[in-house]
Amino acid sequence: MFIVKLRREGLPLEQAHVYSLAEASATVTAYQREFGLGASQLADEHGEVRSVEDGAPTHWVSYNGRVWELEPDTYGLWLGRLVYEPV
DSSP states (O other): OEEEEEOBTTSOOEEEEESSHHHHHHHHHHHHHHTTOOGGGBOTTTTEEEETTTOOEEEEEOTTSOEEEEEEETTEEEEEEEEEOOO
16 A cells, blocks of 8 residues: 655645555546646645555655656765556
8 A cells, every 4th residue: 555645836745645656656647637637736745656555665656657666875865767657
């Protein structure tokens, strides 16, 4: 299970609990469509996926619904390999 962060610029953070990365992708995409949002209207943490167990960031859902594994480096987190692409 994961927690997905959803946020438009200037508004409070919303979170959704999802069971899979495919569901995380669908949730992020549905949120963007519901409010007619473009990429520039989304806050930085929008699309971040965290583990329910320890709250650590594990994946990122990009604007197009693709899910990327987060890989740590010496400067923090950056996008790693693509792990899910919506059909």
